[in-house]
Amino acid sequence: MNDLPSGEHILAGLNHAIMVVDSDHIVSRVNPAGEALFGTSAKHLLGRKIDHVLQFSDPRLDAALVEQEISLTARGVMASSDDRKLGVVDFDIHPLASDSTWRLISLSIMPQDGPILENENSDPSSLAIRAPDILSHEIKNPLAAIRGAAQLLDRELDETQKPLTQMITAEVERVVNLLNRMQTLSSNQPAQTQAVNIHTLIDRARRSIETATGQVVKIHDKFDPSLPDALIDPDAMMQVLTNLFANAVDATKHLAEPEIQIVTRYSFGASLSAQGETSAIRLPIQIMICDNGPGVPAELEREIFSAFVSTKKEGQGLGLALVKKLMRDMNGRIRYDRETLDEMSRFTLFLPVAQKN
Structure with missing residues (x-):
């Protein structure tokens, strides 16, 4: 009969990371699977505080690392170490039965076909709300x-x-x-683009907002009558325009002298390199929706097109995120800025031109 393997041999043979932590929250033991997970040798892990070695996306789990008697299990959480992502793991921490001053931590990497919580390779600005x-x-x-x-x-x-x-x-x-x-x-469905007169859509969007609010929306317009047709999805563009018009109306509704402007023009400057295209796509058609409301707070300007970021107390922060996605689906772009001279907030849409047959 073979002798029973020692505890060291059993620990070394496990295929998930095991760490032993003492009463001062110091890492005292780590197995080879733990070294592989953290991408470093045991000598760089031993003697360090566990919360300096291991971090989670959920602060409650970080707190559990330095709770002496806590026993906790979490499934499918994002773990990192020294600003390096370890991946999505199953996590377990509990005191040793023989001596509760010592704790055992287990980390098991979830398979690649498991739930997707974060995508390291995706564009940080892309939206993955599944x-x-x-x-x-x-x-x-x-x-x-x-x-x-x-x-x-x-x-x-x-x-x-x-x-x-x-x-x-x-x-x-x-x-x-x-x-x-x-x-x-x-949704990842491609936009159904076609040649569209943008001024016709602007007029429809204005009437839609007037119907929704029950009031005539006073918009000062400055249109370029020679503007060519844009290559856009008309339904998506209506959603974009009604969102931006509604925001402008909401931003100015409490002002004594509200002012909303819409400007269309042709500019030769803007272009983008679209996926799958060998040459840049020019975006010469510009639509500017401006208002004299308070504008976006400076601390939110960089995040205004991100999901769940809102300047409204009752807002869900999805309107501008949706606008950004719809614009990108149509190979367009959107930009926000605040004009300091006339103190107007301005959203500028950049659109491609429909090629003439």
């Missing part, structure tokens, strides 16, 4: 049931109680609309 695609069906079905129940109750209640059911219905519709917008944000 949750609505996965959960939409499960969320919308109970929401539809809640809305239906509220509508049935509404028929039985007197006028003093109906505002409650109407509030339930309105909130359900708001959540459904939010899910729909997030699904659009995560």
Whole structure:
């Protein structure tokens, strides 16, 4: 009969990282799989505090590393060490049964075909919001049931109680609309581009905002009548314009003298290198939507097109993220700046020209 392997041999034979931490949170033992995971030898890990060696994207897990008696398991979390990403791991920490002043940490890398939480190789500005695609069906079905129940109750209640059911219905519709917008944000369907007169779309978008707000939106326009047709997706462009018009109206609604301007012009400067194209795509058609509202706070300017960043107290921060995605889908671009001379906020759209047949 073979002798039972020693604890050292068992530790060395495990294919997931094991670390032993003492009462002062110092790394006292690490197995070869741990060395491989951290990309360094044991001598560079031993003697260091565990929270200096290992970090997580969730601060609650960081706190657990220096909690003496905590026992915790987490699945599918992003781990890093010294600003180097280790990957998505299953994490376990618990005191040793024989001596609770010592703790055992286990880290197991999840397989590459597991859940995708972060994509290191993607463009940092790209949007990868997958949750609505996965959960939409499960969320919308109970929401539809809640809305239906509220509508049935509404028929039985007197006028003093109906505002409650109407509030339930309105909130359900708001959540459904939010899910729909997030699904659009995560969609990878190509834009259906065609030659479009941009001034016709601008007029439609203006009328749409007037209908939605119930008021005539005063916009001063300065159009270039010789502007050629743009190569765009008309539905996507309508979404872009109505979003930007609505933002301008909202930004100026409390001003004594609100001012919204829209300018179209042809410029030879802008171009981009699109994926799969050997030559740069020129973006000479420019649309500028300006307003004299307070503008974007300086600390948010660099993040204004990121998802869940909003200057509005009640905003979800998806409108401008969606605008950016739709523009990129059409091989266009958008830029924000604040004109210091006239104190106007300005969103500029850059669009390609439709080639004449």
